Amino acid sequence: MNVLVCVKQIPDPNAPGKIDPQSKRLVREGVDLVLDPGDEHAVEAGLQIVEQAGGEVTVLSMGPPKALDAIRKALSMGGARGIHVQDPGLENSDALSTARVIGAVAAGASYDLIICGTESTDGSTGAVPAMVAELLGLPLLSFARKLTAEGKTAQIHRQTDEGYDIVEAPLPAVVTVTGGINEARYPSLRGIMQSKNKEVKALSLKDLGLEGKAGKGALTQEVLTIAPAEARKAGEVVEDKGDGARRIADFLAGAKVI
Amino acid sequence: MAAAWVFAETVDGTPRPVVLEMLTRARGLGQAEAVALGPGASKAVESLGRHGAERVYLNEDDAFRDVLAQPAVDVLSGLIEKHQPSLVLFGMTNDGRDVASRLSARLGAPLIANATDLAQKDGGWAVVTPVFGGTMLVTTVPKGQPALVLVRPKAFAAEAKGGGAAQVEQVSVTIDTNRPMARVLKREREQASGPRLEEATIIVSGGRGLGAPENFKILDELAAELGAAVGASRAVVDAGWKPYSFQIGQTGKTVKPAVYLAFGISGAMQHTVGMKGAKTIIAVNKDPEAPIFKIADLGVVGDVHKIVPMLTQEIRSRKGK
Ligand SMILES: Cc1cc2nc3c(=O)[nH]c(=O)nc-3n(C[C@H](O)[C@H](O)[C@H](O)COP(=O)(O)OP(=O)(O)OC[C@H]3O[C@@H](n4cnc5c(N)ncnc54)[C@H](O)[C@@H]3O)c2cc1C
Ligand SMILES: Nc1ncnc2c1ncn2[C@@H]1O[C@H](COP(=O)(O)O)[C@@H](O)[C@H]1O
Numbered sequence: 001m002n003v004l005v006c007v008k009q010i011p012d013p014n015a016p017g018k019i020d021p022q023s024k025r026l027v028r029e030g031v032d033l034v035l036d037p038g039d040e041h042a043v044e045a046g047l048q049i050v051e052q053a054g055g056e057v058t059v060l061s062m063g064p065p066k067a068l069d070a071i072r073k074a075l076s077m078g079g080a081r082g083i084h085v086q087d088p089g090l091e092n093s094d095a096l097s098t099a100r101v102i103g104a105v106a107a108g109a110s111y112d113l114i115i116c117g118t119e120s121t122d123g124s125t126g127a128v129p130a131m132v133a134e135l136l137g138l139p140l141l142s143f144a145r146k147l148t149a150e151g152k153t154a155q156i157h158r159q160t161d162e163g164y165d166i167v168e169a170p171l172p173a174v175v176t177v178t179g180g181i182n183e184a185r186y187p188s189l190r191g192i193m194q195s196k197n198k199e200v201k202a203l204s205l206k207d208l209g210l211e212g213k214a215g216k217g218a219l220t221q222e223v224l225t226i227a228p229a230e231a232r233k234a235g236e237v238v239e240d241k242g243d244g245a246r247r248i249a250d251f252l253a254g255a256k257v258i
Numbered sequence: 259m260a261a262a263w264v265f266a267e268t269v270d271g272t273p274r275p276v277v278l279e280m281l282t283r284a285r286g287l288g289q290a291e292a293v294a295l296g297p298g299a300s301k302a303v304e305s306l307g308r309h310g311a312e313r314v315y316l317n318e319d320d321a322f323r324d325v326l327a328q329p330a331v332d333v334l335s336g337l338i339e340k341h342q343p344s345l346v347l348f349g350m351t352n353d354g355r356d357v358a359s360r361l362s363a364r365l366g367a368p369l370i371a372n373a374t375d376l377a378q379k380d381g382g383w384a385v386v387t388p389v390f391g392g393t394m395l396v397t398t399v400p401k402g403q404p405a406l407v408l409v410r411p412k413a414f415a416a417e418a419k420g421g422g423a424a425q426v427e428q429v430s431v432t433i434d435t436n437r438p439m440a441r442v443l444k445r446e447r448e449q450a451s452g453p454r455l456e457e458a459t460i461i462v463s464g465g466r467g468l469g470a471p472e473n474f475k476i477l478d479e480l481a482a483e484l485g486a487a488v489g490a491s492r493a494v495v496d497a498g499w500k501p502y503s504f505q506i507g508q509t510g511k512t513v514k515p516a517v518y519l520a521f522g523i524s525g526a527m528q529h530t531v532g533m534k535g536a537k538t539i540i541a542v543n544k545d546p547e548a549p550i551f552k553i554a555d556l557g558v559v560g561d562v563h564k565i566v567p568m569l570t571q572e573i574r575s576r577k578g579k
Contacts, residue, residue, distance in 0.1 A: 016390075017389070017390050019389070019394065024396075094368075095359070095362075095369060096362060096363065096366070096368075096369070099363060119509075124371070124372060124508065124509070125369075125371040125372065126355050126359075126371065127355065127358070127359040127362065127369055127371055128359075129359075130327065130355065130356045130359030130360050130363070131359050131360065131362060131363035132363075133360065134331070134359070134360040134361075134363035134364055135363050137437065137438075138438060139328075139438045139439050139440040140327060140356060140360075140440055141440050142352065142355075142356055143352050145502070155443075158352070158442075159352070159502055160352060160445070160503075161351070161352075161503060161511070162445075162447045162448065162503060163445070163446045163447040163448035163501070163503060164446050164448070165442045165443075165444065165445045165446070166442070166443045166444040166445075166446070167440050167441065167442050167443065168440065168441055168443055169438065169439065169440035169441070170438045173438070173440070178502070179496065179509075180495075180496070180502060219401065220362075220366075220367070220368035220369070220400065220401055220402055221368050221370060221398050221399065221400045221401055222398065222399050222401060223396060223397070223398050223399075224384060224397040224398060224399050225396075225397045226389075226394055226395070226396050226397075227394065227395050227397075228393065228394055228395075229388060229392055229393055229394060229395045231393070232534050232539075232553045233553075234551060234552050234553065234554065234557075235554055235555035235556055235557070236555070236556055236557065237546070237551045237554070237557035237558075237559065238556075238557070238558055238559070239546075239558075239559045239560065240542075240558050240559060240560025240561070240564070240565060244542065244558040244560045244564075244565045244568070244569075245565050245566075245568035245569040245571070245572045246568075246572055247556070247558065248519075248540055248542075248556065248558060248565070248569050248572075249569060249572040249573055249576060251538075251540060251555075251556045252484075252517065252540075252573075253576070255516065255517055255537075255538050257459065257460055257484070257516060257517050258484065258573055258576060258577070
């Protein structure tokens, strides 16, 4: 089974985010960059598939030079090789550009599965994987909280608002995984050492034949303004001295719900 | 007036609540029209019309029963080419996301996700999305037509309007079912008893502060007394105490009940973004510094294990039980 896992590098989600009012972009300076924790589950899912069925995991990331660290992290978990698409023209790319890049990389190889996170933790658009599926004419198995692949078929438990659906598709297919699908492994010391020698291929827009079709020349949206939202005001905070339940009941009665 | 379309996702012929919310907004933006697909979709026409759809494009092909995104994209792209709407709204649901994203790739059209508001601007659109737990609002201008916008549930309140019924236009499109597609084999429901979270007037929600999965029993008892739905924080869902369908917040459900009671929830912004639209918020937390108190109308510093059972008792006795 040949698996392509798509990963994104993002500012540490545990650090409070800031936006530069001038450029209207996320401040990246002085912020730790990490492999998106959601994508760690995608890497884990890919590794579990090849451990079962044989084959290799290739890790793909599009991003600035530093994104190589995210690829190395995924390789230290067990990925076999990396692909790093970097190009100054890709700065500030939107989802469609990102999908065209991933699509162009995948079109040049024969992957059985392309595994992505459901949504990036920083952007939370969750659009890239379905776009990739459309561009490649592949089925999409989205919101997977369980994934199995056997022979020429993949099956998932697709999370829904009400529970889950069992969904099946022929391979090759694009899959998006939720955080609930697995516990992502920690890289072992050996894995970290080995990752340093694994091949990471660098590709540019030109290499992919996407000049003018992705990135700066092909943006589909523009940020106009960024402004603080109206904040909700705090009310009364009281300490429970045995009367907490009664005070809540009074409040509920005041709101006419009891 | 330009047409503002709404992708009318239905479940067993009933529009999802977000569809009616979007129609309510769309009718103030242009001629509101809806696209309803799948067996039984005709049952939704009446309600779509009542919420502002002047026209409903309908296709009840069986293919929609088990395969959603690809056939929907076939129909939508054909309709869009023919009628050139300037805006198409989708609910930010699993299926809504898959359809809108595929459609964007097929048409090369701009897609903006997570929208909570939108307005006309210089002949185009300006779309508002919250970032950083809703503390900041970003306004984005999509370039190109049609603008595809994924709208967060509860961004608008659904309101029926008076007036005529929607005009129905049957759309005939041959759907190629021979290409590789993902198919639903079976649907499993894990819905809890009681009202649905999205529709409940009162929500009783628990966080990691409850200490253990079995302690949710005290919330269930309180919820039963109040006629409330039970929700949870992501910490609780990640720990496996409750299924994902309970999760409220950025990566879970958005709710807007009359009263939201948060028990043992710290109030991280990824949680509050999903519930701070509640009319009234009541929080119990043993930490006086918990961020949830910054948005609560009534905060009680105390132990949930003591307060919740007492509150259930108190309500019972007030009801004269
Ligand atoms: C990208 C991203 C998306 C996220 N999406 C969501 C989301 O959709 N929904 C969501 O909820 N979270 C989400 N989170 C996680 C969020 O940041 C918090 O980690 C989470 O909400 C914490 O849950 P909690 O308040 O239950 O747990 P904790 O933060 O552990 O808080 C437990 C609270 O209980 C209190 N407590 C403990 N014991 C008692 C007691 N006996 N009595 C009273 N109080 C007690 C403590 O003082 C504490 O405040 C997301 C995070 C990220 C990075
Ligand atoms: N720059 C990128 N490089 C590689 N994969 C990406 C990139 N951006 C998004 N993805 C993949 O698409 C998923 C959804 O991201 P998004 O649509 O941006 O929310 C992520 O979890 C990744 O798997």
